Amino acid sequence: MRYRSPQAQLSIILAYVLVLLGVSNVVSPSAFKLLEQNQPAISLYRTSWPGQLVVSVSGILGIIATNVAGPRCVLLFGSLAGIAYSTGLVVSQYKIDGKWYVALLVVEDIGHTILTVCLVTIMLTYPRERRKARVLAMFQFLVNLSLTLGQVLLRDPEAGKEAAWTRLAACCVALGIAPWVAPVSGVVRDSGVYVVAQGQEGLLQEIRGLGYCLWTRSMALVVPFMFCCPFLLGTLGITFPDYLSVLLYNGGSLCGVLVLGFLLDIGSSCRRTRGLYGFTVTSFMLVVCVVAMAVLNTEDKELRGLFYSAVVVNGMAVSCVFLFSGWVIGSLSNDVEVTARFVGVNMLVVPGLGSLAASACKAGAHWPLYVGAGLAALGSLGMLVVVWRISDTNTWELARVRPAGSVVDSEQTTTYYEQSSIAKIPL
Numbered sequence: 001m002r003y004r005s006p007q008a009q010l011s012i013i014l015a016y017v018l019v020l021l022g023v024s025n026v027v028s029p030s031a032f033k034l035l036e037q038n039q040p041a042i043s044l045y046r047t048s049w050p051g052q053l054v055v056s057v058s059g060i061l062g063i064i065a066t067n068v069a070g071p072r073c074v075l076l077f078g079s080l081a082g083i084a085y086s087t088g089l090v091v092s093q094y095k096i097d098g099k100w101y102v103a104l105l106v107v108e109d110i111g112h113t114i115l116t117v118c119l120v121t122i123m124l125t126y127p128r129e130r131r132k133a134r135v136l137a138m139f140q141f142l143v144n145l146s147l148t149l150g151q152v153l154l155r156d157p158e159a160g161k162e163a164a165w166t167r168l169a170a171c172c173v174a175l176g177i178a179p180w181v182a183p184v185s186g187v188v189r190d191s192g193v194y195v196v197a198q199g200q201e202g203l204l205q206e207i208r209g210l211g212y213c214l215w216t217r218s219m220a221l222v223v224p225f226m227f228c229c230p231f232l233l234g235t236l237g238i239t240f241p242d243y244l245s246v247l248l249y250n251g252g253s254l255c256g257v258l259v260l261g262f263l264l265d266i267g268s269s270c271r272r273t274r275g276l277y278g279f280t281v282t283s284f285m286l287v288v289c290v291v292a293m294a295v296l297n298t299e300d301k302e303l304r305g306l307f308y309s310a311v312v313v314n315g316m317a318v319s320c321v322f323l324f325s326g327w328v329i330g331s332l333s334n335d336v337e338v339t340a341r342f343v344g345v346n347m348l349v350v351p352g353l354g355s356l357a358a359s360a361c362k363a364g365a366h367w368p369l370y371v372g373a374g375l376a377a378l379g380s381l382g383m384l385v386v387v388w389r390i391s392d393t394n395t396w397e398l399a400r401v402r403p404a405g406s407v408v409d410s411e412q413t414t415t416y417y418e419q420s421s422i423a424k425i426p427l
Helices: 006-038 040-047 049-069 071-092 100-125 129-153 157-180 203-214 217-235 243-266 271-298 304-332 336-360 367-388
Strands: 187-190 193-197 420-422
Touching: 006 071, 006 100, 006 129, 006 157, 049 071, 049 100, 049 203, 049 336, 071 100, 071 157, 100 129, 100 304, 100 336, 129 243, 129 304, 203 336, 217 271, 217 304, 217 336, 217 367, 243 271, 243 304, 271 304, 271 367, 304 336, 304 367
Parallel strands: none
Antiparallel strands: 187 193, 193 420
């Protein structure tokens, strides 16, 4: 394989993210409105349990695809899924009847979920420990900012036609960028430099490794938190009745990324202290959401200001949960295969199940909110234990979480210069 410098590899990945996620997210709100008008089944899929179920199942597929097929194939599949969905958006302007639009949306969700597992894994594995929060925050900020710009700039329904064509063009460009990404799999630590080598994992080995990870102590402590937080946020019952509420939610998401990203990046020289800062901020946002919605549920009169405040804090809480959980996973492992398994399970599969359980609760009932608050409090104890055990020694607790007979030493110094690229991210 031809050697690529870290700067070149990082530039290629950033270009892919900017084109596929940046441009696509900017134009997606307007283009989706056009498709939703022609196909009401699309809206039903988005707001009901099938959408969350697809995300949960796709998280497992993302783990297998990242570790077995490799990021290059995942990026190609994500681009093809985007092209298929964008084609449906373009065709929808001609008002052609057919239920295949829902199938295209399912393919898009699968591709987007698999792509998310791959990109988050790369961003948590490439950089050094002090850069993980910064890189992940940059990625999340870009996604939230592009969605916000789409809501602000493309409010006119007539802009949906041009937006659909623009999204299709962006996905085609991303398809051309993906083959330039180097194959990525097992990461080995070599004198402070990450060596990214092509992996040898097979499907059965990956399934076995995933099952082995599920029985680890860290997984047992993190999973309850990642299930209870989305369940709690889903039981809040926050809706977006007007355009202002949507903007406030997106603005809260951006603020949450900036605040928590700053604390996790340069909040302290001690890694455990930064983790405790992140845990405190995330827990505080969740508590404020619960208190605000509890007050709104008990008051008969309309408290507009409190509702908008709850929407802002809800956006901050969602982004904080995602960023904080990613930082915790990145602080436990520098092994790309193990990281992919923890990212897929704890950031997509388990949260999807939590949201699915929340959607099954009785709409408008008060008891799910209090049950969710109690479960989130219990789940937070496990996450607090994990954060408290994080140290500055870089022991990489999860670097050896593999089936017997396939242990990889996190301090191994073997390099593979003929078939690998050095991925030391200069950020």
